[in-house]
Amino acid sequence: MIISDAYLIVTSPGRNFVTLKIVTESGVYGIGDATLNGRELSVVAYLEEHVLPTLIGRDASRIEDIWHFLYRGAYWRRGPVTMTAIAAVDVALWDIKAKLAGMPLYQLLGGKSRDRVMVYGHATGRDIEACLEEVARHVDEGYRAVRVQAGVPGIASIYGVAKKEGEPYEPADSDLPAEHVWSTSKYLNHVPKLFATVRERFGDDLHVLHDVHHRLTPIEAARLGKEVEPYHLFWLEDCVPAENQEAFGLIRQHTTTPLAVGEVFNSLYDAKALIENQWIDYIRATLTHAGGITHVRRIADLAGLYHVRTGFHGPTDLSPVCLGAAIHFDTWVPNFGIQEYMPHTSATDKVFPHDYRFEDGHFIVGEKPGHGVDIDEQLAKQYPYKRASLPVNRLEDGTLWHW
Ligand SMILES: O=C(O)[C@H](O)[C@@H](O)[C@H](O)[C@H](O)CO
Numbered sequence: 001m002i003i004s005d006a007y008l009i010v011t012s013p014g015r016n017f018v019t020l021k022i023v024t025e026s027g028v029y030g031i032g033d034a035t036l037n038g039r040e041l042s043v044v045a046y047l048e049e050h051v052l053p054t055l056i057g058r059d060a061s062r063i064e065d066i067w068h069f070l071y072r073g074a075y076w077r078r079g080p081v082t083m084t085a086i087a088a089v090d091v092a093l094w095d096i097k098a099k100l101a102g103m104p105l106y107q108l109l110g111g112k113s114r115d116r117v118m119v120y121g122h123a124t125g126r127d128i129e130a131c132l133e134e135v136a137r138h139v140d141e142g143y144r145a146v147r148v149q150a151g152v153p154g155i156a157s158i159y160g161v162a163k164k165e166g167e168p169y170e171p172a173d174s175d176l177p178a179e180h181v182w183s184t185s186k187y188l189n190h191v192p193k194l195f196a197t198v199r200e201r202f203g204d205d206l207h208v209l210h211d212v213h214h215r216l217t218p219i220e221a222a223r224l225g226k227e228v229e230p231y232h233l234f235w236l237e238d239c240v241p242a243e244n245q246e247a248f249g250l251i252r253q254h255t256t257t258p259l260a261v262g263e264v265f266n267s268l269y270d271a272k273a274l275i276e277n278q279w280i281d282y283i284r285a286t287l288t289h290a291g292g293i294t295h296v297r298r299i300a301d302l303a304g305l306y307h308v309r310t311g312f313h314g315p316t317d318l319s320p321v322c323l324g325a326a327i328h329f330d331t332w333v334p335n336f337g338i339q340e341y342m343p344h345t346s347a348t349d350k351v352f353p354h355d356y357r358f359e360d361g362h363f364i365v366g367e368k369p370g371h372g373v374d375i376d377e378q379l380a381k382q383y384p385y386k387r388a389s390l391p392v393n394r395l396e397d398g399t400l401w402h403w
């Protein structure tokens, strides 16, 4: 099955997406997501200049060999741009293989481990009351698990809370990075109150999650983990930046609140110590940023040995191609935990027709051969690329901090 063409489609139906299409001589094609939010065109350049020309004439069925050709062959291993580029090729090739086999992708991975995939949605509000209304809306819509992020008194703009009430949250919201002001003490004083109110109002059965978004130091994260212990979080996410994996060892000693990390990881080596030392409970590396199905499967297998479960990143800045492939992976992977779900806009859903569906707080995988997501190239042309940047945080004294 020889690759005859490979090209990128950049489209922005409300936000930017980069999609790779690989076409074989017989006309069967596969697609992969290559979106790296806020750095989209660097992956475009990497693929167009260094990867796509090397694919033409290769046998599309040799997924493993192509993966190593791109990984070892680059000499400069790992990194988000390289691993996103490799992931796009990998997912497109798995799509082709499954289409040729006439099977939905989950069958090639090993078949169903479950009938449906539990997701968590995002409840956000400018204050606790507004946020609780959103939690209630999610519960009414059937969600079993909800991530809860509320505005903090004294912090004007904060990760996870939409600028305007009722609007979906979109972080990459300005041409050049917006600068926000962050206060750790105000945040730490507020979050336990938020979860106390959530449990009081919604009882014990709802799974609740929280994303710290890398903004604490290890000892601050330990304090937060301890203080929210009575509210039994499903997980506390990205409580510190994870370049120093040992930091999680310190946090772990202090709290039984389950810890999730990994949305910015691009390799097994970013998570090796975290997993082997059982410092975390959920690994969030995605197919799109961590080398595709071929590599994330290895991460999940290692994680399984240490009781670590998957909880894939799934914001709107990953395209439906990533989400569709992730739902196949989630349906198969034995050590599945949960899948993040932020609904895409209807314009995005139209550009990317798909066969997965949301029902009763879960995703149901589609049965079409491949990963079940396509792209309408004509429609995609109507939405030209527009630069959009993620914000940065500064402490109240002006020091640049983690956003
Ligand atoms: O848990 C999440 O979904 C994430 O933290 C995202 O909201 C990121 O901020 C975003 O993917 C950055 O591009």
Ligand SMILES: [Mg+2]
Residues within 6 Å of the ligand: 211, 213, 237, 238, 263
């Ligand atoms: Mg996150």
